[in-house]
Amino acid sequence: MSIGQSREKTSTIYLHPSVGTSVDPNNLTRRQRVGAVAKVRCLEHQLFDGDRVRRSLSRHTAECVVAQINELRRALGWLEIDLEGHWRWPHDREQITAGR
Numbered sequence: 001m002s003i004g005q006s007r008e009k010t011s012t013i014y015l016h017p018s019v020g021t022s023v024d025p026n027n028l029t030r031r032q033r034v035g036a037v038a039k040v041r042c043l044e045h046q047l048f049d050g051d052r053v054r055r056s057l058s059r060h061t062a063e064c065v066v067a068q069i070n071e072l073r074r075a076l077g078w079l080e081i082d083l084e085g086h087w088r089w090p091h092d093r094e095q096i097t098a099g100r
Helices: 003-014 030-047 059-076 092-098
Strands: none
């Protein structure tokens, strides 16, 4: 399965409009949680080769995959990741943009 295919399936299968970045993780059904966890793992596997972003991915593609991963992670109540594979609090991005 390619990145483009998984992206399409992510938006049609899991990322229903009711499941966005402001979703309380406690409101997810068990099925949604299991699906989101599986999708996060799949996307992370496609993105990273060990502790690095796969060389075959362009920067733009990698950033799009990270955005998908982080949307799912926020819905699960997990920390976000960045392109280096470091975890961060979801509000870090907002603080960085506010400081510009």
